[in-house]
Amino acid sequence: MNDKIVMPGDRLSTSEELLPGEGTFEEDGVIRAARVGKFLVNKKYMSAEVKPVTSIPVLIKKGDIVIAKVDSVKSSMLIAEVLHVVGKNRGISGDTSATLHVSEIARGYVKEPATEFGVGDYFRAKVFQVKPSIQITTKDGDLGAIKSLCTKCRNPLVKKGNILECENCGNKQKRRIATDYGEIDLNKL
């Protein structure tokens, strides 16, 4: 069973092997994808089909790695909006509001979330509960902030060793940062 994502025009098969099915077209004996989607072979009809994937929203599941943005920071937790499920090029349906409890921020002791995250920070987290509420953790090394804003002037902070620095106002701030902080293009998630 083939289920890879194909682009319009991609060669899927020859018309000798398979029939052109839904979401495909035939041209000079070759079956090609007519849309972006998941390529699969319908064994019953021996046809090539491309199922649309972009229109099906993704539900957040336990174990997902997600990109979230900090909405508010409280004394024992922070509230974040889940923007993206890593590896899923689709919108999210259902609840996107997630809670990161202070005890789930790092492996060591964290007194309060405000020392590790600021409002507007983008961070990578792992979902460990979805019901009754979405609970996330940043304990692992590749989790944590990937883009943070200066709390004084809202400029993006630049990583300098283990600390983040604002190149605009010189403010230095600590964050629970991911190992690849600052290296991710947020427009290409």
Ligand SMILES: [Zn+2]
């Ligand atoms: Zn600043």
